[in-house]
Amino acid sequence: MGRLSEGRPQALDSWRVTTDDADVAARVASFLGGEPQPNEGGGGGLAYEVLTSRESVRILLDGHAAVASRMVLRGSKGIIHECDGVEFLSPEERQGQPCGCPPLLEDRKLAARDGRGPMPSVDITFQIAAAPELGLFHFMTASWQMAAQLSDLTDALERVNGPAVCDLTTELVVYTTKAGRGVCYRKPVVTVLGSPGTVAPEPPLVPGPRSAPAPSAPRRKATSAPESTTPSTPESRHSVSVDAVLLRRAAQVLGTGDHQETVVAALSEVVAGRQQTTELTRLRVQVGRIAAIAEQALHGGDSSLT
Template sequence: MTQSSAARAGRFHQGRLSDGRPQTLDAWRVTTDDADVAARVAGFLGGEPRPNEGTGGAGLAYEVLTSRESVRVLLDGPDAVAAHMVLRGSKGIIHECDGVEFLSPEKKKGQPCGCPPLLEDRKLAARNGRGPMPSIDITFRIAAAPALGTFHFMTGSWQMTAQLSELTDALERVGGPAVCDLAMELVVYTTKTGKGVCYRKPVVTVLGSPGTVAPEPRPTAEPTPAPAPCAPRRKARPAPEPTTPSTPESSPLAGVDTVLLRRAAQVLGTGDHQETVIAALSEIVAGSQQAAELARLREQVGRIAAIAEQALRGRDSSLT
C-alpha cells in the first residue's frame, strides 16, 4: 500500500493536547492552515473554526471541533491507505516493516522482518518493547465537499490494523473512488476484574461507488450520548492521542512509564497500554460518582439492617 502524494488540506484527529495534557474527543477534530477550509469544514460538519490551541496538529493554524462522530468521505482505492509497522529507539526508527518484510533501512529492504504472523503476538512484542507498532495513514476527501482537497487521518490502532485487509479488499472491489464512512465507533466492555470501560476506535466502512450511496445526514448540535455503562459524554476526556509511540529505549521516563503500565494492566486486567490508560482514567473520572453511590448504598444498607432488627425483635417477643 502506497501513500497518496496529493496536496493535503488538513488532518482529522481523535484527540488534542491542551495545556500539555492529552485529551480524547467524542467527535472528529479537524486542523488546517487555510481559514476558508476551516470555515467550510465547520459548515459541513458542525463546530466553529478557531485558532489551533490544541497543538497535535503538525503546526496547522486552525482547528474545528466538529459535531460528527462519523464523516462520509471519498477514498481513491487501496492506495489511499498506507500502513507499516514502526519501532523507535533513542536515535530514531530502528525497525520499519510491513509485517512481512523490512521497508527500511535500505540495506534490509525486502528482507524478512521476523515479526510474528499472529496479530496478538505482535501486540505482545510491542507491549514488551521488542516489536514495532502500527502506523496507519488514510488519505481522503470529504464527500460533501471534495473540492476542498485531501485530508488525512493517522492512527496506531491495533483494531484498525486487524481490519486493513478487509478494508483494502473492499476498496479494490469498488474499482475506483469509494464512498466510505470514517467513524469513531464506541467500544464498551468489562475488564477481567469487572470494571466497565468505554472508548472510541477508528473504523472505515466502505459503502460503494459515488452515485450509489445516499447523501450524508445533516450535522446535529451535539453527538449522540453514549449508552451505559459509560459516564455522561464530555467534550473531552483525558487519554493519550493515538500517535506513533516511543519505546523504553527513548528515555528513562519512558522506561518507568512502561513498568507502571504493566503493573496497572495486571491490576485492571487490560490487554494493552491504551486499554490500561483508558481503564485507569475511567476509574478516576468515575471516582466521585462511585463515592456518592457508595455512601447512598451504605445508607440504604443501614436502613435495611434497622428494619430487619425490628422485625427480629418482634418475632422474638411473639415467642415468649
C-alpha cells in the first residue's frame, strides 16, 4: 500500500507488487496494469516493482490458515514481546504464558501508541485468482483496521470450507473529525466472496492515476458506475438491500444519524478538498465496483450481501 520515494514514505492509491522474478513482474503487470520497473521504493530488497492500476485485486486464500496474525513489540535489539494477544509466542521459555495484553483492541492501540504494548503483525498468503500459476504472494501489514476484521475474516473463510475467492482492497476512508478537520486515508480490507467456480476470477478494473493495458484474462462485464450523485430507482429489492448496507457502513465511519445526513457529510467532505474531482470520481467508481461484485454474488446464489 506504500513505498519509499526519495527516502520518504509514500502512500499509494492502488496496489504495488514487488518480486525478484522478472517474468512474474511482467505477468502481474499484464493482469493488474502498470509496468515492471526497478524496485527503488523499498520492499525487502526485491529487484522489481509494479505500480498497478488496481485498488482491488481478486485473490485466492487457502482457508483460514492463509491468515497469520501476532502482536509484536520491537526494540533496538529486535523483538522484545511477541504474543497472540492472550499468550506469549516467544521466547520459548515463556510460550503459553499469559502475555498481559489488554483484552480490548482500543486499549491495545493506546498501549502501542505509548510504546508500552505490541503492534499487530498480519501476514496474508494468497494467489492471484486470475493467475494462480504465478505462485504465492504475501500481504503484510501492521494495520489496526485489518487486525479488527480478522475474526470476521477467519469465520467467513471457515464457512467456505476450502479455497476461497476474496477481494483484497485498499479502501478509501473519508471523514470529518469533531474539530471539523477533514481526514482522508486508505485501509486494507479483505472481502470473502465464495468458492472458486461461483465467483469471477477477476474484479472490474478500477481506473487509477496511471493508464494501463486491459488485463488479458476474460472477465464478467461490470455494471457502469453512476454518473450522478442522485440515487437512481433500484431495479430490484437486492440493489436496495446492498445500498442500505453501504449507507450503514458509511454512517458508522462518519458518525451520522440518518441516510440523508450520511450522504451530505460524505459528499461535503469530498468536494471540500483540492482534489475534489479526482476523489469524487474514485468514489463513484468504487460504488460501481461494489455493485458489480454484488451482482455477481447474487447471480451465483450468494445471499450474504443482502
